[in-house]
Amino acid sequence: MNLSLYDTMTRTKRAFVPADPERVTMYVCGPTVYNFAHIGNFRPVVVFDVLFRVLRRLYGEDAVVYAANVTDVDDKINKKAADEGVPISTITNRYLDAYNADARALGALPPSLQPRVTETMDAIIAMIGQLVDNGSAYAAEGHVLFDTQSFPAYGKLSGRPMDEMIAGARVDVAPYKRHPADFVLWKPSKENEPEWESPWGSGRPGWHIECSAMIEEALGLPIDIHGGGIDLVFPHHENELAQGVCAHGHEHKTEYARYWLHNGFLNMGEEKMSKSVGNVALAHDLLESYPGEAIRWALLAGHYRAPLEWNGELIGQAKNALDRLYQLLVDVRRVARDHDAELPAPDKGAVGRALEASGFLPALLDDLNTPQAFSSLFSLMNLARSELLAGETNWRRVADAQAALLEAANLLGFLVQDPDDWFQGAADEGLKARIEDLIAARAAARTAKDWPEADRIRAELAALNVEVMDGPAGATWRIKEQA
RNA sequence: GGCCUGAUGGCGGAGUGGUGACGCACCGGACUGCAAAUCCGUGAACCCGGGUUCGAUUCCCGGUCAGGCCUCCA
Numbered sequence: 413m414n415l416s417l418y419d420t421m422t423r424t425k426r427a428f429v430p431a432d433p434e435r436v437t438m439y440v441c442g443p444t445v446y447n448f449a450h451i452g453n454f455r456p457v458v459v460f461d462v463l464f465r466v467l468r469r470l471y472g473e474d475a476v477v478y479a480a481n482v483t484d485v486d487d488k489i490n491k492k493a494a495d496e497g498v499p500i501s502t503i504t505n506r507y508l509d510a511y512n513a514d515a516r517a518l519g520a521l522p523p524s525l526q527p528r529v530t531e532t533m534d535a536i537i538a539m540i541g542q543l544v545d546n547g548s549a550y551a552a553e554g555h556v557l558f559d560t561q562s563f564p565a566y567g568k569l570s571g572r573p574m575d576e577m578i579a580g581a582r583v584d585v586a587p588y589k590r591h592p593a594d595f596v597l598w599k600p601s602k603e604n605e606p607e608w609e610s611p612w613g614s615g616r617p618g619w620h621i622e623c624s625a626m627i628e629e630a631l632g633l634p635i636d637i638h639g640g641g642i643d644l645v646f647p648h649h650e651n652e653l654a655q656g657v658c659a660h661g662h663e664h665k666t667e668y669a670r671y672w673l674h675n676g677f678l679n680m681g682e683e684k685m686s687k688s689v690g691n692v693a694l695a696h697d698l699l700e701s702y703p704g705e706a707i708r709w710a711l712l713a714g715h716y717r718a719p720l721e722w723n724g725e726l727i728g729q730a731k732n733a734l735d736r737l738y739q740l741l742v743d744v745r746r747v748a749r750d751h752d753a754e755l756p757a758p759d760k761g762a763v764g765r766a767l768e769a770s771g772f773l774p775a776l777l778d779d780l781n782t783p784q785a786f787s788s789l790f791s792l793m794n795l796a797r798s799e800l801l802a803g804e805t806n807w808r809r810v811a812d813a814q815a816a817l818l819e820a821a822n823l824l825g826f827l828v829q830d831p832d833d834w835f836q837g838a839a840d841e842g843l844k845a846r847i848e849d850l851i852a853a854r855a856a857a858r859t860a861k862d863w864p865e866a867d868r869i870r871a872e873l874a875a876l877n878v879e880v881m882d883g884p885a886g887a888t889w890r891i892k893e894q895a
Numbered sequence: 896g897g898c899c900u901g902a903u904g905g906c907g908g909a910g911u912g913g914u915g916a917c918g919c920a921c922c923g924g925a926c927u928g929c930a931a932a933u934c935c936g937u938g939a940a941c942c943c944g945g946g947u948u949c950g951a952u953u954c955c956c957g958g959u960c961a962g963g964c965c966u967c968c969a
Contacts, residue, residue, distance in 0.1 A: 676969090736918085888932090
């Protein structure tokens, strides 16, 4: 089975072939850290995390280098810092920490590298120097601009003929630009704004150059995969590509990124209007109310390139779907215990075959078709369930079936918790002790067939947001919907 | 204004030139003191109008609606 990916540059789905299978490189445009990130900002985080995991599986954990940058020089950051009267690093560190915490809560593995603009300044200035030296860029009125006319392939990635864009543009063109499409590589800082020394005067880099510089410094050209949101195709990635290639001279022989991947947007629908409720669209806030895994599931419920309808029901649906998957894990554990059975170690060959036969891996390798992979997850779960419920339970087969489900789910970053924690994790130790006491009291009432008392205790538990489930070997419980 | 996507059951969402996955929700049954979980089962959809075809949800054209980009933006 081979991975195929849809490449924005060629507008086709192509077999993925890395330049060097020993060192597969991926770069994804990360956040500008001036505030808590919107849930939409986390779609690429989760999507490319899945790709990262898939690549690690295919090429080996140490063979994949994934860089996700952080923009920590920006007007919005400057404004926020000025408003609070603090250095920009106070702002950027605060929100980068929050961003990383949210990403972790959403089950994203940390990228191999997380370069920051402030730490890449020398490479940025050096690259601008190269561009000026070889005639791809020019200085004007304290700015340095990239000369789009010097790069014939400009516009190829986004599929925009330049003249059409200029004709339809609604923005005023700065007078010092030679061509309307030229963009800033370096610009003077305004009063009281952070600035860095450069051969063109003190100032700060334009938006696009940071990524080109980071890619060269952190990964080296060409990179295998360049990812980001669909909105970045133009102008960001188009510009990045142009400078990244042209920095190496006019032959333009340098390959920049072998595959360009872009995720679609979350369609916020009416939700956008609910500002009164507070910023429900912040991942940071959603994580207060829902498990990160459920939010992750919701983000992967649609194909990454398609728009995803983000409505109020989605995360709840995701939570319920995960409940069923986790329930299988709980049941396997309980039934095995009831039978005093030890689950044997799973057979790797059988597990591998199940991932193929269920369609799970084929779906994932087909341009990351996560919705179809989800479907396979349920068929793997059903298989495990029927093995568990078979008349003469074959523990070897149960173990293999459960292992297949777990391996598949884990590859997507799901079922990573102990199932008891999933259902009961929201309870602290004090609450757990109290629940156990109530359940013991209820068990006594049930033994005495005192149904009114048993029901009264159940109601008491329900008031604690706890659901009791009677089973042949005693009652179990779980925390219901978190408010 | 220019360029570009998408429109599938109550909700989310795959897929396909020839009986329309999967999940959530709903309904009926089994199990249960009652529930929950689980199991069995039912119902329910391809925006509109043309065209191509033996046959279109799937291909083509037009329309409507929604969204994106052209300016910071996942």
